[in-house]
Amino acid sequence: MVVVKTLPEIPVKKGEPPYKIWIFEPGEKKELPLIFNLRQLAEQRRPALLPGHRMCAGCAAPIVVKLASFAFRGPTIVVNATGCLEVSTTIYPYTSWAVPWIHNAFENAAATAGGIEAAIKAMKKTGRLKYDHVDVVVFAGDGGTYDIGFQALSGMAERGHDVLYILYDNEAYMNTGIQRSGGTPKYAWTTTSPVGSVLPGKGESKKPIAEIMVAHRIPYVATATPAHWMDFMKKVRKGIEVNGPAFIHALSSCDRGWRHEESISIEILRRAVDTCYFPLWEWTPETGYVLTDRSLVIARNPSLKQPIEKFVEVQGRFRHLLRPENKELLKQLQEYVDAMWEDLLKRASNAPR
Amino acid sequence: MSRLELIPKYPREKQIMLNVNGDEAIAYAVKQSYVDVVAAYPITPQTIIVEKFSEFVANGEVHTEFVAVESEHSAMSACVGAAAAGARAFTATSAQGLALMVEILYIASGLRLPMVLAVVNRALSAPINIHNDHADAYLMRDAGWVMLFAENVQEAYDTTIQAFKISEHPEVQLPVSVHIDGFFLSHTLENIHVLPDQAVYEFLGGPRKLAKVKVDYYDEEVDYALDPARPLSMGNLALYDYYFEMKIPQLKAMEKAVEVIKQVNEEWYQLTGRKYGNGLVDPYMVEDADIVIVAMGSSTGTIRSVVKKYREKGVKIGVLRIRSFRPFPHKDVRELLKDAKLVAVMDKAIGPGQYGALYLDIAATLYHEKNRPVLIDYVYGLGGRDLSPSMIEEMINQLLKDLERGYVPEEERFRFIGVRA
Numbered sequence: 001m002v003v004v005k006t007l008p009e010i011p012v013k014k015g016e017p018p019y020k021i022w023i024f025e026p027g028e029k030k031e032l033p034l035i036f037n038l039r040q041l042a043e044q045r046r047p048a049l050l051p052g053h054r055m056c057a058g059c060a061a062p063i064v065v066k067l068a069s070f071a072f073r074g075p076t077i078v079v080n081a082t083g084c085l086e087v088s089t090t091i092y093p094y095t096s097w098a099v100p101w102i103h104n105a106f107e108n109a110a111a112t113a114g115g116i117e118a119a120i121k122a123m124k125k126t127g128r129l130k131y132d133h134v135d136v137v138v139f140a141g142d143g144g145t146y147d148i149g150f151q152a153l154s155g156m157a158e159r160g161h162d163v164l165y166i167l168y169d170n171e172a173y174m175n176t177g178i179q180r181s182g183g184t185p186k187y188a189w190t191t192t193s194p195v196g197s198v199l200p201g202k203g204e205s206k207k208p209i210a211e212i213m214v215a216h217r218i219p220y221v222a223t224a225t226p227a228h229w230m231d232f233m234k235k236v237r238k239g240i241e242v243n244g245p246a247f248i249h250a251l252s253s254c255d256r257g258w259r260h261e262e263s264i265s266i267e268i269l270r271r272a273v274d275t276c277y278f279p280l281w282e283w284t285p286e287t288g289y290v291l292t293d294r295s296l297v298i299a300r301n302p303s304l305k306q307p308i309e310k311f312v313e314v315q316g317r318f319r320h321l322l323r324p325e326n327k328e329l330l331k332q333l334q335e336y337v338d339a340m341w342e343d344l345l346k347r348a349s350n351a352p353r
Numbered sequence: 354m355s356r357l358e359l360i361p362k363y364p365r366e367k368q369i370m371l372n373v374n375g376d377e378a379i380a381y382a383v384k385q386s387y388v389d390v391v392a393a394y395p396i397t398p399q400t401i402i403v404e405k406f407s408e409f410v411a412n413g414e415v416h417t418e419f420v421a422v423e424s425e426h427s428a429m430s431a432c433v434g435a436a437a438a439g440a441r442a443f444t445a446t447s448a449q450g451l452a453l454m455v456e457i458l459y460i461a462s463g464l465r466l467p468m469v470l471a472v473v474n475r476a477l478s479a480p481i482n483i484h485n486d487h488a489d490a491y492l493m494r495d496a497g498w499v500m501l502f503a504e505n506v507q508e509a510y511d512t513t514i515q516a517f518k519i520s521e522h523p524e525v526q527l528p529v530s531v532h533i534d535g536f537f538l539s540h541t542l543e544n545i546h547v548l549p550d551q552a553v554y555e556f557l558g559g560p561r562k563l564a565k566v567k568v569d570y571y572d573e574e575v576d577y578a579l580d581p582a583r584p585l586s587m588g589n590l591a592l593y594d595y596y597f598e599m600k601i602p603q604l605k606a607m608e609k610a611v612e613v614i615k616q617v618n619e620e621w622y623q624l625t626g627r628k629y630g631n632g633l634v635d636p637y638m639v640e641d642a643d644i645v646i647v648a649m650g651s652s653t654g655t656i657r658s659v660v661k662k663y664r665e666k667g668v669k670i671g672v673l674r675i676r677s678f679r680p681f682p683h684k685d686v687r688e689l690l691k692d693a694k695l696v697a698v699m700d701k702a703i704g705p706g707q708y709g710a711l712y713l714d715i716a717a718t719l720y721h722e723k724n725r726p727v728l729i730d731y732v733y734g735l736g737g738r739d740l741s742p743s744m745i746e747e748m749i750n751q752l753l754k755d756l757e758r759g760y761v762p763e764e765e766r767f768r769f770i771g772v773r774a
Contacts, residue, residue, distance in 0.1 A: 023581075093569070095589060102579055102586075103589070104430055110427075111426070114431050115431030115437075115442070118418035119438035120438060125416050126560070151424060151427070
């Protein structure tokens with residue numbers, strides 16, 4: 001029998017250090033509870049991403065991962081697409097991951113997860129799986145999801161693999177140094193959509209990735225941000241619990257790429273929701289679109305909806321939109337956000353009529 | 354014969370005879386190999402493998418999870434995921450499909466994940482062509498896979514089962530590709546002998562056994578797999594400070610594979626009464642030959658039949674079939690070719706700007722010999738062009754003239770067979 005000196009207990013005992021690997025002894029059946037009381041959470045749960053990783057100060061991605069891992073229900077395998085999260089958390093000979101973790105390539109996280117899930121099924125069928133269930137969770141950025149990884153994601157969704165795919169969307173290729181992606185919003189500055197004397201940043205709108213996943217008619221799709229942490233954790237647990245593919249689109253601010261202060265990452269995400277730039281909702285085939293958390297509050301009380309300037313003004317990538325000569329562009333952006341929000345209100349089953 | 358013949362554990366009469374083509378033979382071998390995950394995408398001439406295997410799944414003859422992926426890239430990616438999770442994985446492809454997989458082929462070998470890939474060799478585009486040559490195989494030459502070439506349908510079946518054993522050997526732990534020639538083997542019916550299911554199960558030792566690794570945060574060696582009981586990270590970032598050292602064990606595993614391929618060939622012989630040379634090379638009348646023709650795959654059979662006729666006429670000529678293209682059997686090739694005067698290397702693909710890949714390997718192997726033979730590179734069969742016995746006769750007649758002449762000028766060392774002027 002392997003004896004592990006650093007063997008942790010889950011739940012972790014009060015006062016224990018956070019540097020613990022998650023160990024589930026074979027046959028363990030206990031389901032980890034979903035905890036929303038902050039004191040209990042701090043005492044009883046440790047994130048799957050351990051301290052010591054090299055993500056930038058102010059990056060929201062590790063917060064996305066930690067919150068998601070608080071909602072894991074038991075033995076979980078994490079698949080990571082190439083990106084900031086992957087290169088900064090697993091620089092050999094170190095790793096920050098407390099759970100079994102694999103990185104294959106940039107565009108194939110969904111296919112890799114599909115293979116793992118198939119392996120789990122085959123082993124369960126032949127009585128070789130040590131647990132009742134092993135969950136598979138993918139973390140991938142916008143490049144690995146909207147663009148190069150889209151085919152694998154769509155294929156995985158169509159085939160119905162029981163995988164939760166979490167997109168942490170920082171709206172550009174941040175790992176290679178801020179290049180535009182299919183997830184970059186209109187008029188945002190990036191190094192491949194620079195603001196010049198002729199062009200005002202990116203010319204195209206953000207691809208509605210979550211709605212494209214809804215169109216796949218998979219069991220669960222949701223949007224989330226780490227600023228709305230309880231909402232996010234609930235959605236992760238739902239995504240894990242459904243039988244089949246689930247997709248969560250988590251907006252994740254990047255202080256380097258969005259050009260904002262490190263200290264306001266969470267505030268910016270809050271503003272993304274407050275301005276209805278990034279509404280929070282979930283979708284299942286049974287319920288259709290359902291607004292959640294702050295977005296539901298705004299739907300019920302439209303006076304709480306903030307103008308898009310509130311989101312734009314704190315980010316250097318939109319700085320040019322605040323110049324007087326670009327007033328028209330800002331207006332267009334506002335109109336686009338309003339139209340998308342109105343459209344969502346029409347579809348959301350719990351929006352006031 | 355004075356020597357006692359070996360009586361295999363399953364002599365021919367205890368085996369089952371099937372009339373199948375190369376693709377079906379591979380599908381049947383996979384069915385018997387207790388494979389957990391098959392992820393594959395259709396492409397001519399590989400498609401029959403996928404179709405046949407899907408039938409086994411549909412009829413409940415296997416426990417395998419068949420993942421009908423949306424591309425070959427995802428096929429190989431899913432196999433990497435499955436193998437990382439501890440499953441026995443298989444996929445199959447050809448030409449363009451293999452080209453799409455290449456990125457992940459390097460990852461499969463770099464992560465040291467055992468799995469088997471059947472490559473039904475086909476020409477690469479453009480122009481698009483569905484027929485056989487070895488362009489796709491040469492493309493994956495440096496991907497870190499053990500590459501075995503079968504000559505006939507029986508060998509396709511045998512090699513596929515052997516491939517799992519080689520791949521999962523504790524000291525190898527490398528992915529293995531089994532190559533058969535598109536259409537020439539994939540679509541050609543042959544009577545083959547197969548083992549009972551239980552015999553294959555026992556030969557492979559049941560389901561896949563995991564390798565053990567040392568991870569510094571555990572006191573004892575743990576399974577190399579994505580196991581919630583002992584989590585570890587696979588596919589980490591390793592830069593100039595570690596990448597190099599992580600690549601060396603891959604070379605060592607390839608060296609080890611040389612022995613393991615031989616050993617598995619011998620075990621298979623004990624079990625079935627069939628073997629293919631020493632597993633790495635399959636020589637025919639090479640010992641005293643002045644001229645040796647080196648080739649891979651299905652053409653070797655045709656070449657051998659022509660060579661046999663020349664032998665009957667007293668010509669000292671032989672054939673050397675390379676079965677293991679990677680690891681390349683330097684030692685055996687050197688031993689077998691060092692006394693020849695003229696060696697004709699048959700390349701079924703081109704690498705514009707350079708000689709064919711097989712020629713380069715043979716040349717590198719023989720370079721350090723004192724009296725090394727004259728080497729000629731013959732390119733043949735591109736895009737599935739037939740290699741007929743008369744073409745081989747013409748080739749041998751030319752080689753005999755070269756032998757008589759005693760030398761071959763440099764400009765004549767790169768020749769083509771069966772191409773219009």
